[in-house]
Amino acid sequence: MKKIVIVIYGKDNYGILYNVSKILHDYKVSVENIRQSIVSNYFNMMAIVSAPERNKYGEFKKKLEDYGKKSNLMVNVMLEDVFNAMHQV
Amino acid sequence: MEIISIEQALETVEMFSKEHLDVRTITMGISLLDTMTNDVDKLCDNIKNKLMYYAKDLVKVGNDIEREYSIPIINKRISITPMSIITESACKTTADYVKVAKTIDSVAQKLKIDFIGGWSAIVNGGMTKNDERFLNAIPKVLSKTKVLCSSVVVGSTKSGLDMDAVKLCGKIIKETANLTKSNDSLGCAKFVVFANAPDDNPFMAGAFHGISQGEAVINVGVSGPGVVRKALLEAKGKDFTTLCETIKNIAFKITRVGQLVGTSAAKRLGVPFGIIDLSLAPTPAKGDSISDILELMGLEVTGAPGTTCALAILNDQVKKGGIMAAKNVGGLSGAFIPVSEDQGMINAATKKSLTLEKLEAMTCVCSVGLDMIAIPGDTSESTISGIIADEMMIGIINQKTTAVRLIPAYGKNVGDKVFFGGLLGYAPIMKVNNYSCKDFIDRGGHIPAPIHSFKN
Numbered sequence: 001m002k003k004i005v006i007v008i009y010g011k012d013n014y015g016i017l018y019n020v021s022k023i024l025h026d027y028k029v030s031v032e033n034i035r036q037s038i039v040s041n042y043f044n045m046m047a048i049v050s051a052p053e054r055n056k057y058g059e060f061k062k063k064l065e066d067y068g069k070k071s072n073l074m075v076n077v078m079l080e081d082v083f084n085a086m087h088q089v
Numbered sequence: 090m091e092i093i094s095i096e097q098a099l100e101t102v103e104m105f106s107k108e109h110l111d112v113r114t115i116t117m118g119i120s121l122l123d124t125m126t127n128d129v130d131k132l133c134d135n136i137k138n139k140l141m142y143y144a145k146d147l148v149k150v151g152n153d154i155e156r157e158y159s160i161p162i163i164n165k166r167i168s169i170t171p172m173s174i175i176t177e178s179a180c181k182t183t184a185d186y187v188k189v190a191k192t193i194d195s196v197a198q199k200l201k202i203d204f205i206g207g208w209s210a211i212v213n214g215g216m217t218k219n220d221e222r223f224l225n226a227i228p229k230v231l232s233k234t235k236v237l238c239s240s241v242v243v244g245s246t247k248s249g250l251d252m253d254a255v256k257l258c259g260k261i262i263k264e265t266a267n268l269t270k271s272n273d274s275l276g277c278a279k280f281v282v283f284a285n286a287p288d289d290n291p292f293m294a295g296a297f298h299g300i301s302q303g304e305a306v307i308n309v310g311v312s313g314p315g316v317v318r319k320a321l322l323e324a325k326g327k328d329f330t331t332l333c334e335t336i337k338n339i340a341f342k343i344t345r346v347g348q349l350v351g352t353s354a355a356k357r358l359g360v361p362f363g364i365i366d367l368s369l370a371p372t373p374a375k376g377d378s379i380s381d382i383l384e385l386m387g388l389e390v391t392g393a394p395g396t397t398c399a400l401a402i403l404n405d406q407v408k409k410g411g412i413m414a415a416k417n418v419g420g421l422s423g424a425f426i427p428v429s430e431d432q433g434m435i436n437a438a439t440k441k442s443l444t445l446e447k448l449e450a451m452t453c454v455c456s457v458g459l460d461m462i463a464i465p466g467d468t469s470e471s472t473i474s475g476i477i478a479d480e481m482m483i484g485i486i487n488q489k490t491t492a493v494r495l496i497p498a499y500g501k502n503v504g505d506k507v508f509f510g511g512l513l514g515y516a517p518i519m520k521v522n523n524y525s526c527k528d529f530i531d532r533g534g535h536i537p538a539p540i541h542s543f544k545n
Contacts, residue, residue, distance in 0.1 A: 005093070007102045035095050046098045058156065076102045078159045085345040087097045 003032065003080040004049050004057075006064065010073035012043040019067055020045075027052035027060045043073070048080065108315035109377040110343065111161035112350045113370045114203075115151055116291035118298035118306040118363065119143050121170040121207075127178040129185050133192040136175075140167065140196045143305045143360065148201045150357045154350055162350065163312070163512070167197065168296035169207035173223040180219075186226035187233050194234035206296030208239035213284070214248045215535060216257075224257050228264035231276040238294035244284035244481040246488045249538040255481065256530050258282045259474030262495060266466065270499035273507040277496040278429075278461065282477050284484035284491045289364050290420040295457075295492055306363035308420065309351035311411075312370045313343040315377040317403075321385045332386065333406050340367070340410025348415050366420030367411035368456050369403070371431035373514035379403070379424050380433025391433060392442035400424065401454035421490055423456025429509060429516035430461055439517045445476075446522075453483055458492035463507045463516040466499045468523070473497065475526035486539050 008020065017036070024031065034047040052060040061077040068075025104110040124135035144167055151165040169175075172189070180186050190208060197205040208230060210220050227239050241258055244250035262277055269276030281295040288299025291308035298306075320339040324331055347365045355362035371379050380391040383399045404423040412418055426448065428434045437443035445462065452458045458480050464473075477493045484491030498507040501518050508515045 005098060007098045009099070037095075044095060044099075046093075046095045074102075074106065076106070076159065078101075079157060081349055082158055082160065082346065083093050083098060083101055085349045086101055086342045087093050 002051060004051055005078050005080050005083055006045070006047045006049060007076040008043065008045045008068065008073055010043055010071075012038050012041050013071060016043055016045070016071070016073065019071070020064070023060070023063050023067065024049060027056055029060070104316050104342075105159065105161065108319050109372065109374055110313050110316045110346065111163050112309060112347055113312040114164040114166050114291050114310040115147075115162060115350065115354050116166040116168055116296055116308045116310065117144055117147050117358070117360070118168045118289065118302055118308060120298055120302065120304050121175050122300070125175055125178060129179045129188055132176070132179040133189055136189070137192060137196050140169075140193070140200070144200050144202070146358060150354055153357070154353055158350070160346060160350060164203040166291065166293060166296065167200075167202055167205045168291070168298045169193070169205065170300060171209040171211055171297050172207055173210035173220050174300070176223065177219045180222070183226040183229050186223065187229055190230040190234050190237055194237045197236045202236070204236050204238055204293040206238040206240070206293050207298060208237050209241065209297040211242040211286075212251050212254045213242050213245040215251055216254055221257070224254070224261060227261050227280065228268050228276070231265050231279055232268035238279045238296065240281040240283055240286065240295045240297060242283045242286045243477070244485050246285055246485050246541075247538055250284070250478065250481050250485055250536040252478070252530070252536060253533050255474050255478050256471075256533060258477055259470035259472075259530070262473050263470050263497060266497045266499050273509065274466070274496050274498045275509055278494065278509055278513055280494065282481070282493045284481040285489060286492075287420055287490060291366050292368065292370065292421060292425075294494065303361065305360040307351055307355040307358060307360055308363040308366065309347045309354070310366040310368060310370065310420065311343050311347035312372070314369045314371045314379050314382060315374075316343055317369065318376060318378070318381050318385060321382060325385070329402070333402060336403060336406035337410035340407045341414045344411040344414035362417075364417045364419030365411070365415040367407055367415070367418055367422040368420065369407055369424045371425065371427065371434075372512055373430060373432050375432060378431045378433035379426055380431055380437055384433065390440055390442040391437040392444065392447050396447065397450050397454055400426070400451050404454055404456060421456040425457060425460060426451055426455050427461035427494075428519070429463065429507075429514040430512060431514070435514070435516060438519055445519050449479065449483070452480060452491055453487060457490060458484070460492065460494050461496070461513065461516060462494070463496045463498050463501070463518045464521045465502045465518055466497050467502070468497045468521050469527070471525065471527040471530040472521060472523060474530045476521070478530070
């Protein structure tokens with residue numbers, strides 16, 4: 001199964017990583033690479049994670065997006081193919 | 090996977106979320122050659138079965154890809170074999186044509202696709218008796234259908250320009266405007282006149298599945314003026330070499346998205362992937378405008394001196410960047426300059442910086458032609474034919490595709506506006522030079538193909 005890229009940014013708050021990790025854990029998704037920084041009070045994160053169980057991708061994506069909406073964060077969940085296509089010759 | 094940087098990830102995400110990057114259309118081309126028969130009802134049945142067989146999952150697959158990849162796919166469309174060929178034996182009257190057209194339209198609506206193109210005739214070498222009947226029925230067909238699009242190819246570099254067909258097209262456009270007057274003459278937005286039309290164009294209203302094409306195919310049209318605009322903001326004040334490189338780089342990225350979507354759609358639908366059309370297609374959304382790009386290059390308002398040069402740069406660099414990113418390039422490929430579908434163009438036309446004549450000059454270097462231009466409702470048939478003849482000759486002489494999609498809005502005049510809604514937008518009525526060309530158009534006959542040497 002393909003890998004997934006999660007990009008999150010928005011005003012920093014307590015527990016963003018905690019809440020995101022909890023969702024990843026619920027779907028048995030492991031983090032393969034993660035970069036996170038805070039620039040002038042703005043939270044930036046990109047993670048490459050393994051795929052959730054078969055047929056759970058849609059549900060997993062929605063969970064993360066719902067969390068983003070609730071917490072006023074921009075949450076984008078995309079298959080790695082899009083990034084590979086765009087940034088690799 | 091080589092890890093991508095946060096900056097690259099954010100760039101990609103922002104292209105979709107803020108700069109309106111989308112795949113404009115996945116268009117399934119379907120050959121209807123094997124549906125031909127001499128019985129109208131049987132023909133309708135055959136067409137229905139064939140379209141349902143190949144396209145039944147088109148919308149579902151489009152939506153699935155959209156959800157999975159988080160890439161907006163705005164339209165799902167079908168193009169079919171030019172219908173003047175398919176209807177040749179079965180249709181004898183306008184009522185017959187309308188019956189077939191309504192069948193296609195209702196299948197398309199049942200499939201929930203956005204547009205179906207191919208109510209088309211190719212008459213650049215001259216019209217058959219059936220072609221003439223077919224063309225004369227177009228206004229009725231367009232007024233009785235919702236998503237069916239029509240086109241007529243009247244000229245080509247290899248065969249010249251059929252002036253009888255050009256004359257007839259003026260009449261078709263006027264009649265269509267009258268028959269659809271309750272909708273601001275919307276029927277005309279679904280009718281295009283072409284020179285050198287490509288066989289594999291995924292964009293409407295001019296898409297058809299040419300007879301050189303295979304059984305079924307998936308073609309993709311990308312979009313992305315908003316993304317180019319953002320990239321150019323960062324190249325402000327830099328020299329032309331940098332400007333060209335910036336457009337080329339971004340065109341590569343946009344096209345890669347189209348390639349990904351097209352390959353995936355073709356695989357899921359079990360048909361070959363055809364071509365990517367590299368055209369930048371604007372929408373009325375703020376910032377998703379070709380005109381904005383031209384102005385960012387350094388023009389006060391689109392239409393000012395320098396506009397044609399700026400458009401030529403854009404067109405050429407989009408092709409150069411896109412060619413390398415795509416496996417197969419085709420269709421129209423370049424930059425569209427429809428007036429009503431582009432807020433920047435609308436503004437420039439309202440300010441009278443952009444005139445019909447300047448647009449005509451711009452079409453010498455853009456991907457298509459005079460597109461979605463509203464003109465006064467009382468413009469005569471022969472004047473419309475004259476505009477068509479001019480535009481076709483630009484294509485024929487310069488060996489490029491040109492097209493005309495004019496809307497002589499019934500009952501409206503310069504200063505008024507017409508509203509089409511959705512992707513088609515709205516348009517100010519533009520001034521037309523009304524000195525007569527009637528005697529010129531009335532000559533009829535055929536203009537021979539141009540010489541291909543001694544280019545000056």
